[in-house]
Amino acid sequence: MHEIRASSRYAGAIEATADLLSRLRIEALFVGSVARAAWLGGEVSSGSIDVLTLMNAPQKNQVAMMASNRGYRVERAEIEQSEELDLVPINFIHEDGDVRVHVLLATNALYGRMFAPSQEARLGERTLKVPAPEDLALMLTMAGDEAAVKQLTELPEFDLRRHNERLVAIGLGELVVAE
Numbered sequence: 001m002h003e004i005r006a007s008s009r010y011a012g013a014i015e016a017t018a019d020l021l022s023r024l025r026i027e028a029l030f031v032g033s034v035a036r037a038a039w040l041g042g043e044v045s046s047g048s049i050d051v052l053t054l055m056n057a058p059q060k061n062q063v064a065m066m067a068s069n070r071g072y073r074v075e076r077a078e079i080e081q082s083e084e085l086d087l088v089p090i091n092f093i094h095e096d097g098d099v100r101v102h103v104l105l106a107t108n109a110l111y112g113r114m115f116a117p118s119q120e121a122r123l124g125e126r127t128l129k130v131p132a133p134e135d136l137a138l139m140l141t142m143a144g145d146e147a148a149v150k151q152l153t154e155l156p157e158f159d160l161r162r163h164n165e166r167l168v169a170i171g172l173g174e175l176v177v178a179e
Contacts, residue, residue, distance in 0.1 A: 002121040004037045004128070006044035013049050013092035013099035014123055020070055021103070024062055027054040028129065029106075029118050031139060035130040038121035040151050048100040049092075052111055052131075063088045063103055073098065110170060134163040141167070141175055153177055 006014060014034060021028040030038075032050035037043065055063070060079075068074040073091040082089055086105035091098040106112045117132040131139070137152040152158055164176045 001127075002038040002119065002130070004034060004044065004121050004123040004130075005042070006034075006037070006123060009094045009096045009099060010044045010049065011123060012094055013101060014044070014128070015126055016071060016092055017049060017051055017101050017103075018126055018128055020063070020067055020072075021051070021053060024055075024059065024066060026059060026063070027115060028052070029115055030121075030128050030130050031104075031136070034121075034123075034128070035136045036140075036148065038119075038128075038130045039133050039136055039155065040148060048102055050102045050104060052104050052106050052114065054106050054112070054115060057086075057105070060088050060103075060105070064090065072101070133158045134166065137163055138166055141172075149177075 004014075014030070018028065029052040030049070031052050033044045033047050034049060064074050064079050067090045071093055073093055075089070075091075078089045086107045088103040090101045090103065092101055106115070114131045114135045117135070118129040119132055120127050121130045122128070130136070133152045133155055137149045137158070140148045140152070153160060153163070160177060160179055167173060167175050
């Protein structure tokens with residue numbers, strides 16, 4: 001199982017977010033910097049925490065309401081502005097500064113398919129789910145992070161064929177990685 005390292009502020013935000021979503025019985029997949037730290041190492045210590053969730057639209061209000069009662073700052077105006085983005089923006093309050101958390105709804109098939117092959121990773125005593133390395137590579141490809149994609153493709157557990165098939169399936173065949 002992969003270990004995730006995070007500064008105390010970010011570890012607190014990740015732990016609190018995992019706890020919040022599990023109490024609401026919402027399946028969650030930590031993406032972005034958390035997944036990157038799980039697969040490539042390094043420490044989560046800047047930027048936002050991004051978590052992909054399997055939930056329906058009415059649960060967005062539950063997440064916001066429960067977050068506001070559990071140590072988060074929730075801006076109603078931001079919630080309303082993000083209504084059509086399938087996103088719940090919240091801020092974990094920490095003495096060293098707030099940490100932005102984006103709770104994203106997996107509203108398309110591509111995101112939904114990332115849950116089945118997801119992997120477990122640990123942050124301290126907490127087990128989290130992160131996307132398979134091929135799915136993280138797809139997200140990093142879209143973000144233009146070629147160096148990280150190269151590192152992922154060199155991992156022994158990376159399935160290059162699966163990654164390339166996914167790229168072709170979503171119309172990005174020009175980004176196929178040579179075998």
